[in-house]
Amino acid sequence: MTVPPSAYVLLSILLFVLGGLGVLLRRTALIVFMSIELMLNSVNLAFLSFARMHGDLSGQLVVFFVLVIAAVEVVVGLAMLIALFRTHRAVDVDEMDLLRG
Amino acid sequence: MESVLFVVAAALSLAGGVGVVAARAPVHSALSLLVVLVSLAVLYLTLLAEFVAVLQVIVYAGAILVLFLFVIMLLHAHNPDLRPSPGPGRLHGAVAIASGGALVALVAFAVLRELGRGTAEVPVAAGFGTAPAIGRELLTTFVLPFELAGVLLLVGMVAGIVLGKAPERRVSERTEARREEVLLTRGRR
């Protein structure tokens, strides 16, 4: 192993922030969801690199569970999106501005 | 060898990430995400996580991403990002990018300080990261989270059912219309 773990972690934080920026900057709900997936993936990368660094398997197991959560969240999010789209034809997060103040 | 692989995969994943965030159409985002997922799977392999890498391809690329594409097809909506936003203004973008950069800088600082360039090679047992190893762990030490994950999936399912069901007009249209009127007038005050 010649690539230091720090490189992996740096990559992961870059991806994490990229995903975060996606959430912050995009208005299409679907893209926002995907950005969140990106964030979760970056977490997985971090976990795996640390698992490798420590030679500890539990990091890999965490990734397994993160995958499950990612699936659940995608289901919930998309279901909500569909419900919203059905009734209001909206996919823009900025259109959700009834509730404020 | 590994470093070459790392550089290529990392570059690809970053490019894909930028693609996800910057693409105009959701489809392009989804495809970019696929690039990320696959290149990450490669990186996972270099990290001796073969089971996870496989899962990544099957679950993410195979299931989740397909679901995304499916919904994209279903909605085939216009792209709202092209219209002028009623929402947050220019400052918002600046703040977002600045704080994102700051976060990267902070974490990088910590990581570099803590881990440095060191490559403390940790010897690992044979079969590290393989399906049997993971499976054993899942059903012994991690049996409780495992069960919990099952419950969570059930919740996800229920959520899908509750939210995704076709609209049944049990609530009268009138009520709904009035409710919105109330909200709209209040929201604009």
Place this chain on the structure above:
Amino acid sequence: MNDLRTLLPEILVATAATAVLFADLPLRTPVQRRLLLWLSLGGVFLALWATLSEAASTAAFDGMIIRDGLTRVFRVLVLGVAAVGLVLSRDYLVRTGLERGEYYALLLFSAVGAQLLAASRNLLLTFLALELLSVPLYVLAAFARHHRSSQEAGLKYFLLGSFASGVFLYGMALVYGQAGTLDLARLGGEDGLLLRLGAGLLLVGLAYKAAVVPFHAWAPDVYEGSPMPAAAYMSVIAKVGAIAALARLIPLALPGLVDLWRPFVAVLSAMTMVVGNLGALWQRNLKRMLAYSSIAHAGYLLMGLAAGTATGLVASAYYLAAYALMQLGAFGVLVLLERMGLEADEVQDLGGLGDRSPALAAAFVLFMASLVGIPPTAGFVGKFYLFTAALEAGLGWLALVGVATSVVSVAYYLRAAYAAYADEGRPGVRVVGGWWAGAGVAVAALGVLLGGVVGGPVIRWVHIAAGVIP
């Protein structure tokens, strides 16, 4: 087997939830459908019994789970909240045509998550429990799925919640990177930049759940958009869960970083109290007002944790119980009203309540007084205890912020209480009543009053939670 027995309450509740899911299918007539609530309540009360009948402390699942005083206290809290949340929901759901087994099931699942948060000694489990707490709440928020505001509430909650989950996870990863373990008990001795970074992110993730400033922004919008009983429930249960997790996490994982996390939590607490109370000041929408109030109360709850002492923890736990009762009670009063078939959620809608239903109005005043912290209510005893803890820990300034913001809160709580008596009744508003919700409000009112007049025994019991403080 023994491992499972430690988890008996969670298992019972989860079983009840599953049972409700299945029972929902064949039950059709209104009489039959009553069984759904009975099932859910049965599960909750059995779990309560199971919690109270086991006194010994023990660990299970390789130390992932611990059953000690803290677990017991929070389990009782969660189960109580779930029970009240259930009875408050029933009449509303039937009235609005939303009554479906999934509602009860989701509510119960999230209760399972909250209970596990108190019991978990492993970050992975904490994370999963957090998700189990949150995901059903996203759905509950959006449960009135044809209402745009409910959809908006659900989506906002979900989006920001996922974002927060990501942050929490990244924190987990960094902590893991430092320590190589996710076992809280083994994190204790560690220190290092990654751990610190990770701890910060973990706290941020939990702060989000408790609606702590500046991670609070979702709360007003989500509560306002959610169906009334769902808002009531989520405004309490999320806080219970988050505080439980913090109470578990902080003393166990960060004993060496006291100097770091105490000021951190204290500052968060102060900001939360200030912003929450200021935000509530001009609200005309009661749900929104209660949302801001719940933010403010997150600040008060953090005060006890910021103290970091046994007193502080007990104070927070007691205040959590008081908060649960008064918040659920206040929402419960609103559940019993409606305006032209919609929720009666504006301050004006309370007008004339004193004449229409004196008991309900009196209860509302009681809840408002308790939220302000005026004796003789549970809210007062709780705040008293919290301030004691803060001052004891040398956080005089925090206590000062606490009392100052309490004074500010007088303005909006009393405006609402006042409206119930002084304002004209608004046309179209009526008291719809409901046996179940009425019972829920009555229980809450009684609890608030008794907690203020004879809070002694409760506090003594809550003291068992203090065992986690070294």
Place this chain on the structure above:
Amino acid sequence: MMLSALVLLPILGSVVVMLLPRREELLRAVASITFLLTLALAAWLFWAFPPEERGFRWVERVPWIPALGASYQLGVDGISLLLVLLTAFLFPVALLGTWDAVRQRVKEYLSLLLLLEGAILGTFLALDLVLFYVFWEAVLIPMYFLIGLWGGERRRYAAVKFFLFTMAGSVLMLLGIIVLYLRTGTFDVLRLLQTPLPPQDQRWLFWAFTAAFAIKVPLFPLHTWLPDAHVEAPTAGSVILAGLLLKMGAYGLLRYGLGLFPQAAREAASLLSLLAVVGILYGGAVAFAQQDIKKLVAYSSISHLGFVVLGTFVFTLQGMHGALLQMVNHGLSTGGLFLLVGVLYERAHTRQMDAFGGVAKVMPTFAALSLFIVFSSAALPGTNGFVGEFLVLLGTFRADVRLAALAAGGVILSAVYLLWMAQRVYFGPRRVDPDRFTPLTWKEATALVALILVILWIGLYPKPLLERSEAALSLLSARLHAAGEVVR
């Protein structure tokens, strides 16, 4: 048990009234009987209290919230005794004097009044700081609603202002109470009175407590809630507010400010007594410039309470004796003044002095009774006010001649504004409509006569009151002087 009965009786009455059906006569009867029973009990306590008692009598103690160290502890000494009697007396008078003034929501009204009485009695009787605070704050809600529901046009503003001001002060006291507990390990007032605190602790604890008390009293310049609250409150509310709520602050200063923190009190005395004097003069001056009778009376309260605070902070026995007596006096006189304003308002539906004139012509009996109360408030010798004011002046004179000289200005001012009011309302050409100015009802008359009889009693023979409080005050005074030695 006696004292618990005293506190619980009105609270129980409140609950009973709340549960009874909405039949006005029944409700009023129950409330009146409760008030009278309470009065009888208080009178018995007063009669049975031995004058030589230095400490507390009839102390009862039950553990309450052991985890907090709080207990339910009541007791009465020579200081609180007078205020208890005043409380028990003023409520029935206020109810009687405003019998017909409240016609809406009689049930809630009576219930709140009863609740208020219980809480006020509790405040005076509590011997545990937490319990004290509980009662102290519990007074707020009923008073808030009394002002807010039965008040005048700006009742909402006034009620909230009252609440916010008072609360702002009392939360500081709450912190003080807690810190005191952390330092001493007890909330028990009996033990705290025996526990000397280091001066540096006393200093800010004293100010925390004083913040609450000074607002409640109210001490200049924290007084601006009072005119609004008084003006907007219904008559009975004003009577109680002026007669009793303000006394809670003054009582707090005497019992806790001086009792628990003698050294700090000595240090603060010059500032506080100066503020008190400023309040005396300022309140009088502002009262003079008012057009609204009720506002005038409200500002006169500020002036009169200045005497109370002044007497408290000169630390001489006469000063404190006068302050205590002046608390009672102010309750009677100003309570009476508010009743008068209520009687006028019932008939004229205004409180602007311009609208009155020549009332003495159409209501001669009422005018005569009014003048009695006016002169009692102006401290005419022979009435209660003189005894109190003179003792305060004497006590002040012994401590600081300059303050006494300034305070004597208040004696002049009170005559100025009160007689000015009397002239414009009662005298001069008849401007009021004789048809609307119906004679006093016998209830109003009874209430006023009862007040006047007590005014004369205290004016002519205050000894029973003075001698019962002397031992307790001497003790306090002695401790303060001992504390002074330590400071020096």
Place this chain on the structure above:
Amino acid sequence: MEWVVVGIVALPLAGAVTNGLVGGRLSARAVSWVGCLVVLGAFGLGILGIRDLSAASPQTALRAVLWEWIVSGDFRVAWELQLDRLAAVMVLVVTGVGFLIHVYSVGYMRGEEAISRYFTYLNLFVASMLLLVLGGNLLVLFVGWELVGLCSYLLIGFWFEREPAAAAGRKAFVTNRIGDAAFLLGLCLLFVIFQTLDFEAIRERLPQAPPGALTVAALLLFAGATGKSAQLPLYVWLPDAMEGPTPVSALIHAATMVTAGVYLVARLWPLYLASGVLPVVAAVGASTALFAATVAVGQTDLKRVLAYSTISQIGYMFLGLGAGSAVAGMFHLTAHAFFKALLFLSAGSVMHAMHDLIDMRRLGGLGRAMPFTAASFLVGALSLSGIPPFVGFFSKEHILAAARAHSLVALWGVGVLTAGITALYITRAAVLTFAGPPADPARHPHEAPPVMRWPMGVLLVLSAVGGFLGAKALGAPFDRFLAAAFEPEVKPSPESEAFGELVLGLASVGAALAGIAVGWLAYRGRRMPELGALGQALSRQWYVEDLYQAVLVRPARALARFCAQTVDLHWIDGAANGLAAMVGALGTGVRRWQTGYVRQYAALFLVGTVLAVAYWLVR
């Protein structure tokens, strides 16, 4: 004999209570009977008391302790009454003149609706005045002191529907209060010095007292006296007090209450001797005497002339006291009670006849229609002017002699000058009212009814011959009776010679005669010589009232208004409201941040996260 002392106060009080409570239901006749008889009864008791006292040694006092009043530590004061010789004189004056005026009132107030209220007040006044006189300690005296003020207030404002009457009553009370505030402070100081307020005890402990404090205390009490006795600078209320019914003016504002200040100084005579403030007393008295006499010249209202005359004459009394002769002061007090009451009653008789017309410019020639009244007024005027053998001559001479004896030449000069001016203004008043042609021939004034006439007659006789009580030739029984009470009186300097006495005594008589001559010449035939600016100044009291208005009243009002409107509402309340508004604005701010855009919430979240992370890293 205690019951006598108690009874003297209790009888009028009982009359007041009776009339006050049930007077409304009694006939006017019954009310009058009750009112007069109780005072007569008190007079009788006073006679009883004085009989006892004259038999006993001069220092004897009848004492009655009723009950303990204010008890606080070392401060113990009881309701106690004491009747000694000084008090006895006052009791007789008060009840005697009081009784006469009560009787007079029966006629004067006939037809008045509120007759029961009138007699209630009047009886209450007598009771209060007697309490003042009989008070066994300073605090009880002070009670009476304030209560007579109350009665004065009530009686001035008796016709309260008249705005000026109500205002005058208030002015009287408030002005008195200013003096009383000083009085109260004096009481406090005395207690601090002596640890008691008891007259006897004070006298006993006097030698040990620190002189400086004593001076201050005496000055403070004297300030109280200037208020009650309408001396400079607090005299302003008395002229206005003439708004009250004339019998009231006669009783309260001439004969009795206003002389309470004199009585106070006499009562505390040993204290004043020891304190060294007698020159101040003399100076204030002399200047007031001259000042008020000049002002009286400029008045057109008959009662106001008499009012200023009263002020002036009380000044005389203080001059006597200040000159070291308490007896002289007290004697002039008594004499003044006679002749001034007579003058007032005569004026009342005029008003009664002229339907309350009192402006001298519109009176005149009444002597023909009302000979008895005119005669009464004349006797009163001569007595006031100090013409022998009327009572005023003796009393005034006594005072001037005291001033001479103590080499207070300037004060003596002032006294003589005042005597001249006094004669001038009273002649002016008499001439304008009774002499010359009638101002309004259409009116047909008639003499007062007998019930008013015979009290005047009694007073006429007393004014005419009462002076022999103090005549040296007859052994000065008044002096002898009182002198022992004032031990040690300041003895007149020995070198005063009989011849000198006579010459100098003639000086004042001469001045008086001159005054009468000037008055007669100037005003005869209802002429009103123009005095120009001087007349203006005189009629406006040398602008003192204007000065007070400009310097005290109006600034005080403006200050009060400023406090009420600017300080209280804008500064203090404004600060509180400003704080509330600030909090409110912050609340609006928080709401504005809650934009409803979830992306913005996420941004806030992210910023918060970055800050948190930075904290955790950097700390």
